[in-house]
Amino acid sequence: DWTMRAFREEEIQKIRQQVGKGKVICGLSGGVDSAVAAVLIHEAIGDQLTCVFVDHGMLRLDEAKTVVDLFRHHYNIPLVHVDASKQFLGELEGVTDPEKKRKTIGRLFIEVFEQEAKKLGGADFLAQGTLYPDVIESVSFTGGPSVTIKSHHNVGGLPERMNMKLVEPLRELFKDEVRKLGYELGLPEIFVGRHPFPGPGLAIRCPGDITRDKLDILRKADAVYIDQIRKHGLYDDIWQAFAVLLPVKTVGVMGDGRTYDYVVGLRAVTSTDGMTADFYQFDMKFLGETATRIINEVKGVNRVVYDVTSKPPGTIEWE
Numbered sequence: 001d002w003t004m005r006a007f008r009e010e011e012i013q014k015i016r017q018q019v020g021k022g023k024v025i026c027g028l029s030g031g032v033d034s035a036v037a038a039v040l041i042h043e044a045i046g047d048q049l050t051c052v053f054v055d056h057g058m059l060r061l062d063e064a065k066t067v068v069d070l071f072r073h074h075y076n077i078p079l080v081h082v083d084a085s086k087q088f089l090g091e092l093e094g095v096t097d098p099e100k101k102r103k104t105i106g107r108l109f110i111e112v113f114e115q116e117a118k119k120l121g122g123a124d125f126l127a128q129g130t131l132y133p134d135v136i137e138s139v140s141f142t143g144g145p146s147v148t149i150k151s152h153h154n155v156g157g158l159p160e161r162m163n164m165k166l167v168e169p170l171r172e173l174f175k176d177e178v179r180k181l182g183y184e185l186g187l188p189e190i191f192v193g194r195h196p197f198p199g200p201g202l203a204i205r206c207p208g209d210i211t212r213d214k215l216d217i218l219r220k221a222d223a224v225y226i227d228q229i230r231k232h233g234l235y236d237d238i239w240q241a242f243a244v245l246l247p248v249k250t251v252g253v254m255g256d257g258r259t260y261d262y263v264v265g266l267r268a269v270t271s272t273d274g275m276t277a278d279f280y281q282f283d284m285k286f287l288g289e290t291a292t293r294i295i296n297e298v299k300g301v302n303r304v305v306y307d308v309t310s311k312p313p314g315t316i317e318w319e
């Protein structure tokens with residue numbers, strides 16, 4: 001794709017110009033955007049870049065392994081893997097307000113990056129995989145009144161007092177363009193084709209307060225759901241699919257006993273840029289089978305519901 005080839009060359013020049021001889025750290029989230037940004041920046045400035053992958057304790061199953069494998073083994077890009085789950089989950093304890101969750105996570109990300117930058121002997125720039133829709137949605141909702149829908153952690157969540165300047169080479173791109181750029185840069189198909197995953201991670205898929213127990217249940221339910229989608233060959237037809245853990249317990253019956261467990265919500269949408277989305281029309285047989293598998297395989301869940309809300313009026317994530 002010649003547009004992406006041209007974009008790649010142009011951005012490489014721009015990055016070199018902005019960064020000079022400075023040191024850059026790039027936060028990886030496990031998502032496609034930050035991975036593409038990192039590979040592009042590495043191409044521009046090589047060893048002046050260090051990637052930092054923060055495990056905030058709200059990642060999907062096996063996420064850390066996937067990212068570490070890709071960067072350390074496939075690309076040989078220096079990568080620091082930080083386990084900051086204690087810090088994040090500690091500060092999020094009892095926090096139920098969605099914007100407060102996002103802002104807390106955004107602030108902690110910066111704190112962790114600054115700590116890591118210090119350990120590396122200082123960094124001048126922080127690189128992020130911010131996309132055009134992230135910028136717009138954090139500022140205002142197109143066509144409507146000027147209100148913040150959500151503070152995307154890589155845009156609105158940043159504290160003003162941050163010491164590092166931002167490098168955001170994808171700021172003008174939409175998701176489909178980032179994927180094209182990812183292929184252009186030689187990222188593996190399996191990684192580029194992954195559904196988007198938000199920086200705040202499972203925190204915004206766990207309405208109400210977040211605990212390790214709830215996150216474990218959610219991670220397992222999500223893995224079963226995605227496995228079902230892949231097994232039925234539906235993964236690439238869907239723009240984004242994930243499970244949500246509701247902060248509600250309901251009564252059920254299993255064997256000859258009463259159960260009182262959590263409800264899992266399933267979300268799947270089609271979209272081109274995440275700005276608008278339609279709920280995905282699974283057939284009922286698939287949904288029934290998936291519900292049965294989740295309830296049988298994930299302890300703590302006894303009910304599964306499917307979200308049939310499009311965007312607008314719903315957003316894709318639940319918070």
Ligand code: XMP
Binds near residue numbers: 134137151197200318
């Ligand atoms: P919403 O829920 O706003 O999501 O309809 C639109 C798309 O953006 C992703 N998303 C985020 N991505 N940081 C990110 O990098 C964030 O804070 C964030 N919040 C939502 C969401 O997963 C969906 O693909």
